Amino acid sequence: MDQVTNPKPFVKSLLNKRISVRLKFNNTTYEGLLESSDNYFNLSLSNVTEVTYNETDGEVKERVSLGDGKVFIRCNNVLYIRQLSDEELKAIQQQELDEGDVKDQ
């Protein structure tokens, strides 16, 4: 690596991008658009989906949309923050389409 990226600039660079926030508890991540963060890395996201994973195999247990509104995540609960890749976004979209089809049938 020839360039150093510090934590604050890194999180700033994720503003208005789709990110995944893993919590330290509950096998839960929140996927959404990063609206803002502060010095403690408190986060606010929009268009959030709550994803819970099985304790045993780590597979996705449930995906729940929290609506269009903004969501505040308190800093102490966060394990990590990462950007969702285009492939992951595509996979998520496809999954949502599939689920929609199942519901329509």
Next chain:
Amino acid sequence: MSDSKSEPLDLFKVLLDEKVHVKLRGAREITGRLHAYDSHCNIVLSDAVETIYDTDANDQLISTQKKSEVIFVRGDSVILVSSPNDV
């Protein structure tokens, strides 16, 4: 250098006097009207309904509800705050 731009805690400002949904440690959730908050996420809610999730002897998910006219929630147990999405 403090940025005058938006901060996550601005969301609380917008939600003042509105119904909010708060997810807490220990499989608890509270919905109520937001009266006051501070930078620790200490929160005062009115007309609050607390839902506590648990599993019974057969591993079935059960929930109990408690109602309070006014309730103070200590910030350190807050995980997430949103506007209720069951509108």
